[in-house]
Amino acid sequence: MSHAAGNSTPDPQEPNRHDPENKQHQDEQQQYPQSGSEQSQGWPAYNQQYPGGQYGQQTQEKKTNILGIIGLALGAIGFILACIPGVIFFVWILLLAAFVLGIISLFQKVKFKWMGIVSIALAVIGTLVGVIILVALIGHAVGEEEQSASSSSSSSSKAVNATAHYGDKQTWDDGLSVTATKPTKFKPSEDAFVEGGTPVKMTVTIHNGTDQTILSQQVHLKARSGSSNALPIVDDQQHLSNYIPSDIHPGQDLVLNLGYEVENTSDVSFEFKAYSAEMDTYQVKYTN
Numbered sequence: 001m002s003h004a005a006g007n008s009t010p011d012p013q014e015p016n017r018h019d020p021e022n023k024q025h026q027d028e029q030q031q032y033p034q035s036g037s038e039q040s041q042g043w044p045a046y047n048q049q050y051p052g053g054q055y056g057q058q059t060q061e062k063k064t065n066i067l068g069i070i071g072l073a074l075g076a077i078g079f080i081l082a083c084i085p086g087v088i089f090f091v092w093i094l095l096l097a098a099f100v101l102g103i104i105s106l107f108q109k110v111k112f113k114w115m116g117i118v119s120i121a122l123a124v125i126g127t128l129v130g131v132i133i134l135v136a137l138i139g140h141a142v143g144e145e146e147q148s149a150s151s152s153s154s155s156s157s158k159a160v161n162a163t164a165h166y167g168d169k170q171t172w173d174d175g176l177s178v179t180a181t182k183p184t185k186f187k188p189s190e191d192a193f194v195e196g197g198t199p200v201k202m203t204v205t206i207h208n209g210t211d212q213t214i215l216s217q218q219v220h221l222k223a224r225s226g227s228s229n230a231l232p233i234v235d236d237q238q239h240l241s242n243y244i245p246s247d248i249h250p251g252q253d254l255v256l257n258l259g260y261e262v263e264n265t266s267d268v269s270f271e272f273k274a275y276s277a278e279m280d281t282y283q284v285k286y287t288n
Contacts, residue, residue, distance in 0.1 A: 040276070043266040067108065068115030068208045071101030075122030075248055078114040082130040084239075085137055091130055099123035166202075166270075175209025181285045183223075183260065192235040197225075197261035200268060201240055204256045208248040210276065216244035218275040225262030233259035 075098035081091045098119045105116035164170045166182035183200035192199075204221070208214050221242065222247035231244035240259035248254050262268050270286040 010083070010122055015026055020100075043285070063081060063108075063110050065099045065105050065110040065112045065115050068105035068110065068112060068119060071098045071105060071119030072115045072122070074098035074101065075119040075126065077222065079122045079126035082126040082133065084176070087132060088134050090129045090210075092127065095123040095126045095130070164284055164286050166286050166288065169285075170272075170280055172207075173278070174211075175207075176282055177207045177209060178272050178282075178284055179205045180270050180272065182288070183262070183265070183270070186238070186259070186267060188259070189235050189237040191237065192233055192240075192259075195229065195231065196231060197263060198265055199259060200262055200265060201233075201238070201259045202259065202270065204258060204270075206254045206256070206274075208250055208252050208254075211250050212277045213250065214248040214274055214276060216247050217250075219244045220273040221256070221258065222271045222273075223258075223260040223262070223268060224279070225260075226264050226267055228263065229270065230260035230262045233261055235259055 031190055053182055074094045078091050078094035078098055081087050081094070102116040102119035102123065105119075162170055164180075167182055167214070169177055169179045171177040171273075181203045183202045186199055186201045188199050190196050206214075206219075212268070221244075222230075234241055238257075240257050244254070246254070260268070266288070268288070272281045272282070272284050272286075
């Protein structure tokens with residue numbers, strides 16, 4: 001029995017430690033631990049990722065296109081303001097900044113480069129629009145200045161004191177004309193009031209050949225003798241008065257019989273002055 005115990009039959013399932021192949025297998029297990037004990041032995045697991053990515057490559061994310069965003073905003077604001085007259089010089093500063101920022105953003109490693117392209121396009125189009133509006137404003141200003149100068153010249157030509165002799169017809173370019181006869185002495189009626197000067201009478205004919213109505217209150221008549229104004233005489237019996245009875249409509253003639261009291265019959269001047277609805281001035285002075 002003791003012999004049987006000392007010479008027990010080896011278990012066929014138990015590996016033979018003296019077998020060379022089994023010894024080599026044990027050495028491999030010691031050198032390469034099993035996956036269950038990999039982390040405990042300090043070995044990296046097969047599915048553990050190394051720093052920098054799955055294959056050790058670093059991935060660089062592109063930055064946001066800040067300059068493109070700023071350039072796009074400046075370009076949009078500049079384009080809108082370019083359509084508003086009066087701020088064109090301030091607009092060009094915005095458009096220039098948008099153009100520069102758009103170009104710089106295209107050479108950066110950023111996302112959304114289309115913002116830079118759009119800001120450049122807005123800057124260019126806005127500049128063209130601004131130039132067109134500026135040229136139009138300059139042309140309009142020059143046209144108004146020329147029109148104002150022409151109107152001023154026309155008005156000033158009518159405002160110049162024209163001179164004429166009694167009996168002559170003074171005609172302006174737009175068709176208004178005046179004729180004054182030479183003053184002659186007359187004997188006033190008993191109900192006419194004369195202070196002591198020499199009474200004279202004259203006839204003034206006004207023809208309105210313009211397309212505007214000459215208002216009665218815009219017509220002024222005055223006679224002078226020597227160094228003083230002649231006093232008007234109102235004589236109802238001889239139909240002499242010194243006021244304008246009605247407005248003078250286009251195409252209408254107005255005949256006025258005027259009487260004055262003068263110092264010297266050989267030195268009598270008569271002045272006619274009228275204004276149109278557009279404040280054009282008509283003025284003429286009659287002398288002997």
